[in-house]
Amino acid sequence: MMIPGSKNGSSKCAKLLMTLKMFSMNLYFAFAGYRHHGFCGSLQRILKAIKSLRACHQVASEIQSIKSRIKNISEGRQRYQVEFGIDDRVTGSSTMNDSWRYSRDDALLVEEAKLVGIDQPKQHLISKLLEGHDHQLKVVSVVGMGGLGKTTLVKKVHEDPDVRKNFPVRAWVTVSQTCDFPKLLRDLIWQLHKELNKSVPQFIESISTIELKKFVKNFLQQAGRYAIVFDDVWDVEFWNEIKFALPEGNYSNRVMLTTRKADVASASCTESQDYVYKMEPLSIEDSWTLFSNKIFKGNRCPAHLMDVAKAVLDKCEGLPLAILAIGGLLASKDVSRMDEWEMIQQSLGGELEGAGKLERVKRILFLSYNDLPSHLKPCLLYLSIYPEDYLIDCSVLILLWTAERFVEWREGMSIEDVAWGYLGELISRSLIQVTRVFYEGSPYTCRIHDLMREVILIKSRKQNMVTVTTGQPMTWPSEKVRRLVVHSSSNSSNIRYHQQRQFYSFEHLRSFITISSTNPLPSKTFLCEVLRSSKLLKVLDLEGEEIEETPNEIFNLLHLTYLSLCGTKVERVPRAIGKLQHLEYLNLGNYPWKS
Missing domain, CATH: 1.10.287 (Helix Hairpins)
Structure with missing residues (x-):
């Protein structure tokens, strides 16, 4: 500020x-x-x-x-520029009343807006997948900078009815920058078995990477015609590893990649039948359509804002993520207040001067974060608990926000409804992307874009909001932390407890969460030590951990408000749980139960 x-x-x-x-x-x-x-x-x-x-x-x-x-400050400048983070909503003006209200139409509009300019490249890629009957494996790589919409485009291609019909065996694997290769192979095996309604053999959890690749190859050779997507590939080494698990067979199989790296695209497409598609920014016309749909909901831009709107849009250079983010920011402004729009334009002018395209997107996302009302900022930063490209269960996220006391009480509404309103506001601002919806249209799962996640991580670290570790000794922080999240890796179970103890203090810990745990925590002794020394713990989420009994140390956590044992091997909860007088949410299965 x-x-x-x-x-x-x-x-x-x-x-x-x-x-x-x-x-x-x-x-x-x-x-x-x-x-x-x-x-x-x-x-x-x-x-x-x-x-x-x-x-x-x-x-x-x-x-x-x-x-x-x-x-x-003059009355005409009631708010600072966007980076100051001070606005009427923060100070309690009447506009705040709308900031938490969930709008299903807004959420769905975001999804529709993403489709602007996608028809032609979609049909082009579908034709490349379907053409040719040479019985060889064909690779199609989509390459372009972050924020262009590569994942959105390929997802629409992958889900197209003609593609589904021609390739009955399908899988979508998100690779990301921090790829855990054995875990990725197990995820691929799980998807392939699900596609064919087969049970996944238990032994895949214990076999080596080489054996996993052999298993995938043998399975695909017998499965029939397949189309597999590897989304967000970052290095050539990954392709050199995975290609040995992909049989050519006699079915004209297809593999699609999305990547920011030109060398990855070229390395994966070395045969004559392979194809590299370079993703381009939106045209001026499509950019304006996306921009105006996001802000004006299909209506015309008011004449007095036209020049400012075009100047702001010009800064986005046809990048969909940037257009949606700045559009979400402007959509929250009063269209009758031209000075508010001019402040955004001036901020962009200073922030983006001399920056490259990728850096421009990041700076626009920073501006979008800074413009958030104060009650939404911790909710967005909290998403730093999730790994890259993680599919977030919206219902669980709502409960975690509530347990962390991020959600303000509103007269005449339940606290959960207010939290859903927070989520709707972040979605409408295009800071969170909906990936699946319930049948009635409300969000079921969501994710954050890689570039948005980078912004969130920077802000979260600066504020000591969340500390994330993979369980490796070198990643354990020495500073006091308030929220500790463990992302288990394939070899984290090999870590010995005494290697961590010298690094860590749990005295100020308020939340302990394990996420994406294909392997147990580094040590059960370590878990007991966390619970024993974290007397002020309020949120404990052990989802997916390989524990068979509820640790006795939990019953001494008198401040605990949220406890999740979902996905563990715990079959019963002792009566001692009655000691937890502040416990509000208890998750024992697929659905969180409120105590």
Whole structure:
């Protein structure tokens, strides 16, 4: 946030906010710890927090100084530029009433908007897949920079009825930059068996990578004509590994890749029948259609905004992700307030000057984040708990937001309905992408684009919002963390507990979550230590972990509000769970149950 008339405003305010944040956190932990350590144990912490009072007196003086400066801003500039993150919604104006209301039409409009300019390339790629009967494996690679819509295009091709008819055996594998190759092969095996209504053999969890590749190859040789998509491939090495698991057979099989890397596309398409499709930005006409659909919902752009709108759109250079993000930002503004639009235009002018296309998209996404109302920012940053390209269960996300106390109470509404409204607002701003919907149209699963995730990770690390580790010793952070998330890797189970202990303190831990765990946590001893020493834990999600009994340490977590044992081998919960008097959400199966 930049204070007018001060070159150092941004750093001063950042320091100010961090000081206040640390002071409040110290007080929280001091008083919350009283229940476990008694008065004497907590007195030391309280005294430590009180030492900060002198600094906070200085903070209060600075706040008064800032307030007096803000009063001098002209009434026509009621909000700072987008990067200041201060607007009417934050200060409680009436526009805030609409910010949490979920709009199913808005969510579906995002999906429709993504289809602008897609028909011609879609039909072109379908023809490339279907042409030729040479009984050879054919590879089609779609290459282009991030934000062009490669995944959206290939998904529409993959789901086309003609493609489904010609290739009855189909799979979609998301590779990503941090690829766990054995896990990827197991995911492919699972999808292929599901396609053919076959049960997955249990032994695939214990066999080597070489054996997994042999298994995939043998399965595909007997399965029939297949079409497999490898989405978001980052390096040639991946293709050199996976190609040995793909038999050519006698069925004219097809493989599609999406990648940002030209060398990956060329390395995968070395035969005469292979094809590389270079994805291009949207035309001026398609860009305007996407832009106006997002902001004006199919209506005409008001004449007084036309010049500003075209100037803003020109900065996006035909990149769909940038157009949707800036469109989502502008859609939240009052069309009668031209000064608001001009502020966005001016911000873009300074932010994007001299930046390359990819950097332009990232900066637009930063602006979109900064423009969010204060109650939506932690909800978006919380998505940093999920791995790259992870399909997020919206219902579980809503419960986690609620358990983390991110959701504000609204008169006449349940807290869950308000949380769904938050999700709808983030979707309508194109910061979250819907991947599946329920039959009535509400979001079922969602994801975040890789570039948006980069923005979220930067912001999350800066605010110490979430700490993510893969379980490897080198990735364990030494600083105090509030939320710890473990993304298990294929070899994380080989880590010994004593390797981590010297690195870590759990005293301030409020949330512990395991995600995408094809393997157990690095150590059950480690899990017990986390639970034993995290007395202030409020959120515990052990979904998918290989535990057979509820750890006894859980029943001493008196602040716990959310507990998920879904996907574990736990078959019953002891009566001791009654000790958890603050527990609000208990997830024991496919559906979260509220206690």
